[in-house]
Amino acid sequence: MNQTSAGKFDIREEIRLIPKTMVAVAVLVFFAMEYLLVAYAFRHDPHAPPLPLQLLIATSGGAVLAMFMLLVGYVNRDAKRRRMNYVLWTFLVLLIPTGIGYIIYFVVRQPIWSPCPQCGATVNPTFNYCPKCKFNLHPACPQCHRTIEAGTTFCPYCSADLKGRV
Ligand SMILES: [Zn+2]
Ligand SMILES: [Zn+2]
Numbered sequence: 001m002n003q004t005s006a007g008k009f010d011i012r013e014e015i016r017l018i019p020k021t022m023v024a025v026a027v028l029v030f031f032a033m034e035y036l037l038v039a040y041a042f043r044h045d046p047h048a049p050p051l052p053l054q055l056l057i058a059t060s061g062g063a064v065l066a067m068f069m070l071l072v073g074y075v076n077r078d079a080k081r082r083r084m085n086y087v088l089w090t091f092l093v094l095l096i097p098t099g100i101g102y103i104i105y106f107v108v109r110q111p112i113w114s115p116c117p118q119c120g121a122t123v124n125p126t127f128n129y130c131p132k133c134k135f136n137l138h139p140a141c142p143q144c145h146r147t148i149e150a151g152t153t154f155c156p157y158c159s160a161d162l163k164g165r166v
Contacts, residue, residue: 014074017081022073026066033062068099075105082110083124117150 037058042048049057075093079086093101113122118135128138141148143160153163 014078017077018070018073019077022069022076026069026073029069030062030066033065034058037061071102075102079105079109082112084110 034055038051038054042054048054072090072094076086076090079089089105093105095101096104111125113124115121116123116130116133116135116137119130119133121130121132123130123132123137125137129136136150138147139150139152140146141155141158141160141162142165144155144158146155146157148155148157148162154160155162
């Protein structure tokens with residue numbers, strides 16, 4: 001039927017959410033970090049560690065920064081599709097250091113809105129009825145009162161005949 005992917009977690013879909021420009025920025029940041037540390041900072045430091053260690057520090061530092069940039073891009077798009085204040089959240093995760101901004105974001109973020117199976121309007125999954133067409137988003141079996149899917153012919157819990165009733 002007209003089931004949406006709301007509630008299901010697909011990591012590839014989540015990664016695809018990150019804007020391409022942010023991926024480019026992350027790659028750039030990664031190599032900039034390598035270059036700045038190895039070719040500049042360590043070269044002018046008389047107590048610099050040996051080259052393999054320099055590369056290790058630069059690579060891990062660059063990877064952490066790149067990851068950070070990717071997450072900023074993710075939060076920006078994720079907050080947008082959840083109808084949250086995405087500008088505010090993007091700034092919050094950018095400005096609150098050491099990833100605390102992300103933790104707060106993932107705790108308080110709203111559920112993903114999905115299309116109404118009847119009229120296609122974007123609705124909050126916590127709604128019981130579509131605010132546009134009054135479609136029952138969480139129909140219950142009239143006999144056993146358990147939540148069932150719209151368009152169910154027989155109740156999967158008590159076998160009540162629901163043809164045309166939900
Ligand atoms: Zn609707
Ligand atoms: Zn039932």
